[in-house]
Amino acid sequence: MQLLQFDAKVLLSLVFLGFIGLVARLYNGLVAKPKRLRSLLTKQGINGPPPTILLGNILEIKKARGSINPTSEPPTSHNCAALLFPFLEKWRKLYGEVFVFALGNTQILYVNQPDAVRDITTCTSLDLGKPTYQFKERGPLLGQGILTSNGTSWVHQRKIIAPELYMEKVKGMVNLITESTITLINSWNSRIEAEGGLSDMKIDSYIGSFSGDAISRACFGSNYSKGEEIFQKLKQIQEAMGRKAFLAGIPGMRHLPTKSNREVWALEKEASALILQVVKERRAAENEKDLLQIILESAKNSNLSQEATDRFIVDNCKNIYLAGYETTAVAATWCLMLLASNQEWQERVRAEALQVCQGHIPDADMVRNMKQLTMVIHESLRLYPPVSVVSREAFKDMKFGDIHVPKGINVWTMVITLHTDPKLWGPDSYAFNPNRFANGIKGACKLPQLYMPFGVGPRVCLGQYFAMVELKVLIALIVSNFSFSLSPKYRHAPTLRLVVEPEHGVDLLVKKL
Numbered sequence: 334m335q336l337l338q339f340d341a342k343v344l345l346s347l348v349f350l351g352f353i354g355l356v357a358r359l360y361n362g363l364v365a366k367p368k369r370l371r372s373l374l375t376k377q378g379i380n381g382p383p384p385t386i387l388l389g390n391i392l393e394i395k396k397a398r399g400s401i402n403p404t405s406e407p408p409t410s411h412n413c414a415a416l417l418f419p420f421l422e423k424w425r426k427l428y429g430e431v432f433v434f435a436l437g438n439t440q441i442l443y444v445n446q447p448d449a450v451r452d453i454t455t456c457t458s459l460d461l462g463k464p465t466y467q468f469k470e471r472g473p474l475l476g477q478g479i480l481t482s483n484g485t486s487w488v489h490q491r492k493i494i495a496p497e498l499y500m501e502k503v504k505g506m507v508n509l510i511t512e513s514t515i516t517l518i519n520s521w522n523s524r525i526e527a528e529g530g531l532s533d534m535k536i537d538s539y540i541g542s543f544s545g546d547a548i549s550r551a552c553f554g555s556n557y558s559k560g561e562e563i564f565q566k567l568k569q570i571q572e573a574m575g576r577k578a579f580l581a582g583i584p585g586m587r588h589l590p591t592k593s594n595r596e597v598w599a600l601e602k603e604a605s606a607l608i609l610q611v612v613k614e615r616r617a618a619e620n621e622k623d624l625l626q627i628i629l630e631s632a633k634n635s636n637l638s639q640e641a642t643d644r645f646i647v648d649n650c651k652n653i654y655l656a657g658y659e660t661t662a663v664a665a666t667w668c669l670m671l672l673a674s675n676q677e678w679q680e681r682v683r684a685e686a687l688q689v690c691q692g693h694i695p696d697a698d699m700v701r702n703m704k705q706l707t708m709v710i711h712e713s714l715r716l717y718p719p720v721s722v723v724s725r726e727a728f729k730d731m732k733f734g735d736i737h738v739p740k741g742i743n744v745w746t747m748v749i750t751l752h753t754d755p756k757l758w759g760p761d762s763y764a765f766n767p768n769r770f771a772n773g774i775k776g777a778c779k780l781p782q783l784y785m786p787f788g789v790g791p792r793v794c795l796g797q798y799f800a801m802v803e804l805k806v807l808i809a810l811i812v813s814n815f816s817f818s819l820s821p822k823y824r825h826a827p828t829l830r831l832v833v834e835p836e837h838g839v840d841l842l843v844k845k846l
């Protein structure tokens with residue numbers, strides 16, 4: 334009995350120690366392993382001063398992000414890098430434009446040194462590609478479409494999709510985009526009328542619906558309402574994945590049939606089934622020339638098995654949605670926030686839109702002629718770039734200038750930091766001043782290649798023309814129909830989810846003109 338009691342105590346202690354060990358392992362999995370990183374880099378023979386190896390502690394990062402104090406004042410300084418990445422900004426001041434740190438098991442080379450940024454972002458070697466850890470984490474959401482693939486598979490997909498989003502093709506889509514915008518204008522009109530001429534509204538869901546509608550029309554043509562259903566499913570997958578984010582970081586957890594994993598898998602199945610249903614209907618009709626049709630035809634011509642063809646179609650539809658929906662929606666939302674807090678620019682953009690469009694719905698030529706609006710959009714994308722970090726993984730040892738990039742390391746270029754660096758943009762780099770773009774991007778920045786809201790090089794955004802036209806049509810029609818200012822409800826708190834977005838949304842006081 335005595336022995337048994339002792340055994341029970343020992344057993345309990347062992348269980349307890351095991352539990353502590355497990356917690357420590359999990360925690361350790363979330364923080365850096367500097368020793369391993371140091372030996373990895375020393376083996377690669379890095380020249381010059383040794384890189385700084387830091388403990389990228391996820392808990393510290395979370396704490397720093399949580400300490401942002403939202404304010405109701407209209408923002409006058411827009412230093413998003415300091416708000417969103419305080420730890421990286423601190424290290425940058427201490428260690429310069431190139432250093433190494435680790436985030437969990439991922440080793441990251443921070444590179445914001447201009448020549449190295451140029452060499453890395455424009456590198457055409459297939460040995461430098463999209464980080465593979467992202468596919469693992471976001472597998473159900475992205476699959477293996479153009480956004481996540483590398484090597485010859487990426488080359489193949491890019492060749493098919495890119496020509497469909499060239500400027501010439503996008504010009505033919507202006508009418509689709511105006512249809513989506515008019516839906517938004519009508520719903521704002523009804524709401525303002527119902528609320529007695531002035532509405533205090535959170536604009537995010539309206540802008541999100543606009544962006545989803547526009548991309549649905551471009552992708553699925555006449556089946557766009559089905560496109561919206563698919564798109565709702567993708568949003569649900571994204572939300573469900575957000576809920577299980579913590580567990581997803583634990584090795585092996587992604588594949589276990591936990592409740593949250595099962596939810597994601599079920600949603601993924603439903604989204605795939607919906608996409609394939611549209612494809613089936615389409616095969617019967619075969620008279621459309623939208624993005625889905627192009628993807629379909631190319632899949633048909635590439636001798637893939639039925640299963641591989643289906644996967645190719647489903648993954649690329651998902652990728653185009655995900656690449657094009659939230660990015661454009663937040664870009665438009667930030668731009669409207671900036672116009673609401675800078676009345677002078679709102680009036681300038683309105684005067685230009687009214688003069689260029691003369692009461693007509695904007696067409697491709699009118700869109701091209703709105704110079705003030707282009708300057709405002711450039712400035713808005715400079716201060717609030719939806720994609721704040723561009724990342725790559727080296728698939729073999731590489732060298733850029735005197736920077737050695739060991740195989741397996743991830744390279745981060747901080748777009749958000751480059752966009753507001755006073756050395757590149759002058760002393761007013763944190764201020765909203767669209768005038769800096771009066772002579773184009775070259776006139777605005779000392780090193781114009783470092784202005785990269787759409788990325789640069791071989792993986793530059795395929796949807797940049799489409800996105801610019803969307804933004805221009807939307808803003809031009811909004812300023813032509815309404816005047817708006819920031820609501821007292823607005824709390825300025827940029828936050829980083831998949832993209833840089835307003836944590837509490839954007840509230841505007843909107844009046845009909």
Ligand code: HEM
Nearest residue numbers: 480656657660661664719720786787788792794795796800
């Ligand atoms: C304001 C809106 C947008 C912004 C700021 C944006 C930004 C970006 C950036 C920075 C990249 C490059 C990432 C890298 O180099 O790793 C990218 C890639 C991409 N974007 Fe966009 N994007 C926008 C809208 C769109 C739209 C509307 C579409 C589709 C219609 C789209 C489709 C894509 C695709 C397919 C890629 C992947 C290209 C590749 O990897 O080869 N984007 N985007």
